[in-house]
Amino acid sequence: MHAVGHALAIAGSMTWEITWALILGFLLSAIVQAVVRKETVARLMGDDRPRTLAVSSLLGMASSSCSYAAVALARSLFRKGANFTAAMAFEIASTNLVVELGVILALLMGWQFTLAEFAGGPVMIVVLALLFRLTLRARLLGEAREQAERGVAGSMEGHAAMDMSVTGGGSFWRRLLSRRGWTSVSHVFVMEWAAILRDLVLGLLIAGAIAAWVPDSFWQHFFFDGHPVLSKVWGPLIGPVVALVSFVCSIGNVPLAVVLWKGGISFGGVVAFIFADLLILPILNIYRKYYGTRMALYLAGTFYLAMVVAGYAIELVFGGLGLVPDQSQAKIPMEGVSWNYTTFLNIAFLLLTAALVIRFLRTGGRAMLAMMGGAPDAPATMDHGGMDHAATDHGTDHEHHGHHGHHH
Template sequence: MPASQLSVAFRTLIEGVQLAAEFFWQAMWALLLGFMLSGAIQAFVSKEGMVKYMGDPSPRSVLYAMGFGVASTSCSFGDIAATKTLFKKGAHIIPTVTFLIASTNFVIGLTFVIWALLGWEFAVAQAVGAPIFMLIAIVLVHLTIPYDEAQEVRERLIKQEQPVVTDPVCKMRINRENGIPVEYKNETVYFCSEGCKDLFEQNPDVHRTPWREKIRSWNGWVEAANQTKKDLLMLWKELSIGFLLAGIVAVAVPDSIWTLLFEGGGTGTTQVLYNSILGPLISVATFVASIGNVPLAAVLWNSGFAFAGVVAFIYADLIVPQLILIYRKIFGEKIGTRLTLILFVSMATTGVIVYYLFAFLGLVPDAAVTSEGEPFTLFGLTPTTILNLVFLLIGLVFLVLLVTGRRGAPGDRVVQDPVTEADITVKNADYCTVYDESIYYFETEESREKFKSSPEEYI
């Protein structure tokens, strides 16, 4: 490659990175808010409690699933993990799919990012279109995925569960196959011994921390910070790729290419239909999932893509190739493929419906009108800078929580083997037993057997 071409390519790359950094700065406060809100919800809301309200295909269950989704994570990869857990624990397939869509496309954090990068019209369109998206998908799921097939998938997932579980009473880690199972609030709880099971059954709530108590506790917020960290670690690559790709595409792709691509559907109704189908296909081709597709949506909009296509593109983070493979892995090849097609048809149809709804109300924004800077400053700082600083400070609090860690967590408690008198932590104790409604922990099976033969000798 000639030196001149290398120089042009290098300049394009640098300009793309700079533009990506500008996109990120615009959206940083919204990303921080979304991730921290998601971490808090995951820490304080029990999935078992959610399943209780999602066990059938009734409108009530669908509304609960929608509400749980709104309060849940705004990342499509974290969302599919939560969706799998809910479905495996007993949620019906219809509210499960509702949660899948709502927790990715009907969440506060995403709305803020869209508002920051695309404007309030798109933020409202995304929020208005999400229930339409869910309703179409629900109808298609009901028509194409038999409930008995979904039940077979659930049974397979249960068989594939992790073999190690925690006894809720003594906090010991045990192999599932060796535990004593008890059904409690749509969940199978496992115990290391009959003694622990009996203590649990006497007063189950003693061994479950209610969300009101969690939200007032230091450990509860440490868990929220940990959940936020997990989501960030899981998604930072996708977010980075999304912003970087948006910057490079905005700089490198000439307007003539966008014009040729976007005007392929002609004008009027055919253009709306064409762009609504094209939007999800572009999402599949770019591999950009979660909030990372919003900056690329901004590039598409500023390059002349139709309003309907941009809306459908934003929803299409649910059908990127990585997630399509995950659907097939979780639900099996047949249901996974059907689910992908259901999501594609639903999001494309939603793009068309939202466009005509907004056109009727006169709310479709003019692509030729772009914002030229911030409307005002406060103490010399733009609103975006102020919001970024505020949420960076809140993020710093979460970082402090991560560094300082949990205080007095049950598994970290130091106990003494009553036979050997050695100090051990609960999470590292391999053996325990219950005597006179108290729990005793041991280093070895031999210690436990000695204790059980004459407990009065060691108390």
Template structure:
């Protein structure tokens, strides 16, 4: 037997090759790393599966309601109502945004269309664009389930703050000539991001609602023949689609709901996976140390949390509904209440969306929108934090949503057939040659 010292001890592997202790240690470390990685990946899958299960029924319900509402809309009429720069137009822009799609990319495309057709910056870029991504039904349902009702209320009130602050900036701080240049800027998407073509579901306003407002006169650039043709076209479209709850009307609404899914499913999956990886791989202590750079409870702590929320919202590249699972990760890790809201509000300045701003409106307006939204998301988070602290409505960090496991099971069982019916109406029924109403 060969004698060796402690540090050069050897053992013989199955093949007869001698391995030193250091080599054995390195191999064992690699094996341990693989086991740990496998365990972490299992945690990621568990996080994603649990979140998906918890919010499945809410997504189906939210997209169904959104599809049904959008079956009633007239985008041209909406533009006529949003030309002014006062509170009325801001309120209408927010309301129409609330009724629209939750997809951030769809929202900025629709905003671009109504802005370039004459809607004011306050009603379009501030009110409509923000409300259509952060104040829609489905994101409220998901926040209620994962975070709790307090966050739903905070998201709504914080959204009001943000829209008001953004409208002040667009009306009083940004020169009107910049907006005119943005309207005249040629589209640089080159057809690759023609959202209006992708979205045949640009918002339409209920006719009975519109009848209560005084319409503006038609544009002088539109001939009477064109105006008549447009009116007849929309009359036929509404006659065909808006006989709710007729069978054709519901089929049309179901297809709009599936169209919503097609636009956001990838964002939702990416958001869940990113949140899952961060929850599994980033230690809680890392976030705790980051949020503890300022003494807890001080203004500096709240401001730092809101700043971190905005920055993380930008660099994580996820948007709208997909932000909520990651917001839960941040909230559980100790970010201030307002920081969660600032994170959610930052979904309109992720890099790919800012690049679309550049293509739609030019570099100057893209930078202006980025700086403005960054600022108002930061400030709104601070304001809503202190408002809820003053009202004693800030929940415990361990508080989750309001739907128990039993109710989640029942609701998922009830809403899954509805989703399957929407899939059938959208993809299977047209192949049989019946009800060929397109979304």
């Protein structure tokens, strides 16, 4: 019982440290998804030129944070005409180059990790774009597009397919501040949370358990802590593998990254581990459903290579500049709740969350949650005062074209 209590206490402390940052990130993500038009995105992401990839990455940074939502969004952009490489750049940026991840890294591990994340992300995108240019065959891409058009989606990924954006005239601010805008933001916000919550809780519990129960000596042996050169070579290679089997989603793996860093993984290894939230087993399975088995394997290989290269690059550059923080300074948050800025920010953001949840429930949100957890086959269009929540990606393509008139 004491051991379980210890693990839960660590998980609870970590949760408290990151609550406000998470809420802020999801709020920004919801605003972008609710008020920015998808057609605009497809127009901006039509090829794989460096400028387009930079724009795609910036759009990704501004959008989502949950790796599941990012993967589903990337697919809907691909279906709406975005270039595949640009869609993948968007996906990487939207789980790894996001504000809330940077804030949480800074809070739990130090600003150097935030800098490494924002420096390593573009390296990974460039390496991936080059790998795609050199090795991605038109036939494989064609198969992936066919599979993507079939519209296979489970309930969890399905939420990003529900287009909850506000259409109609007016500027960005006008759409955002309208009643429909507020409703739409509340819907995207709650649905994003519903999709990520399980992973986040799991990630925090896994990190708490590992921090409490796995002795430091195990990690020190595992990461060759006493061998400076060997540990730097081994870190980026093994980091993504640890992520692959730990099943946690982008924000969920930061607490575990703290544990690994304290345990002796190299700086580049931490960076590669954090980027590998797009290679966890459930996500590889989603790639298989979205793009077919061959493309899923291709993505697994190219993503892994890009993560490893980014890890090495960061290790060399940050090591050379003397920016690698002292491992012994790393601390797993154990303070719990005390009156400091974290508490004030958490209270403010929790109140904001309550307002959004109330709005969501008052505007037909329960039906959407039921749809998300329930029958993924029924294409549903729910009209909320002129706002079209069209879950077009559910069901088959035939239904998708044939049943637009049904209002559930």
